[in-house]
Amino acid sequence: VFRVRENSLEVYLPWLDAQWSAGHRNGTQLWRELTRQGFHGCLRVVTEWATRRRKAEKMDCDALSRTPSARTVARLMTIGRDDLSKSQTVTVAAIEGGVPQLVEAREVVAAFQAMIRKKSLADLEPWLERARSSLVAAFANGVAKDRAAVSAAISLPWSNGQTEGQITKLKLVKRQMYGRGKIDLLQARVIGAG
Missing domain, CATH: 1.10.10 (Arc Repressor Mutant, subunit A)
Structure with a gap:
């Protein structure tokens, strides 16, 4: 138009x-x-x-x-390459040139994200072996300790995202109402928000 x-x-x-x-x-x-x-x-x-x-x-x-902060480096290393700006791409290239272990860590994180998205439970064991020898070994140990939950998250179609969203909304309304009214006003806000 x-x-x-x-x-x-x-x-x-x-x-x-x-x-x-x-x-x-x-x-x-x-x-x-x-x-x-x-x-x-x-x-x-x-x-x-x-x-x-x-x-x-x-x-x-x-x-x-x-020098970027550790949090900035972690964010830049987990963002997809296509979503980086020119200056961010230059920063990532400088980081990867200075710390080659981060390249491996980035690949391990990308493999984990792909495994979750593709729901590929068969890739979990090889990923754990690879991740234990990289910079994300602490994360890999946490995944190994909670292997049953991670396996269920990969293989089962259910998610508790809807429940978590409702709880977050309820807590938000509760914080907004703190000190302002009794339970009947809170109940009206919660039912009205639903």
């Missing part, structure tokens, strides 16, 4: 990228050269493009200069 408005720089972006890579970073100078090539846009369009490009490069440099 609605047409997306084409950017006036769209045609000139390859030339602008080449100029930027060659070291020409002045937005006004780029605009002057573009007008000689037939660009009819205003100076602000080109200077804003240069500013956005400069900020993106600065963010990429900043992301590489500071």
Whole structure:
């Protein structure tokens, strides 16, 4: 129904990228050269493009200069490769280059996720053997201790997700009502929330 408005720089972006890579970073100078090539846009369009490009490069440099926290590393190593931004991809590559054991740990975690999604109980024992010799050995030991529950989660079609969702909703209403009313008001809120 609605047409997306084409950017006036769209045609000139390859030339602008080449100029930027060659070291020409002045937005006004780029605009002057573009007008000689037939660009009819205003100076602000080109200077804003240069500013956005400069900020993106600065963010990429900043992301590489500071060491990410352990929580950030764990999140980056468990996200799918297709869902990472450019700076996150560069960070993951630097992490994997510096700590090769994390590559193996990432593969082990991905194998566990695939095993759960595919409901493949036959892969549990080989996965446990592989995981015990990696950085996720503590997690593998926990899975081995609770093997019956993990096997049931993989092989059975049932889930307690619906129950957990209802309990969470009930606790939320309870916290909202804390100190405000008696049991009859809480009951009305819970029944009304259902």
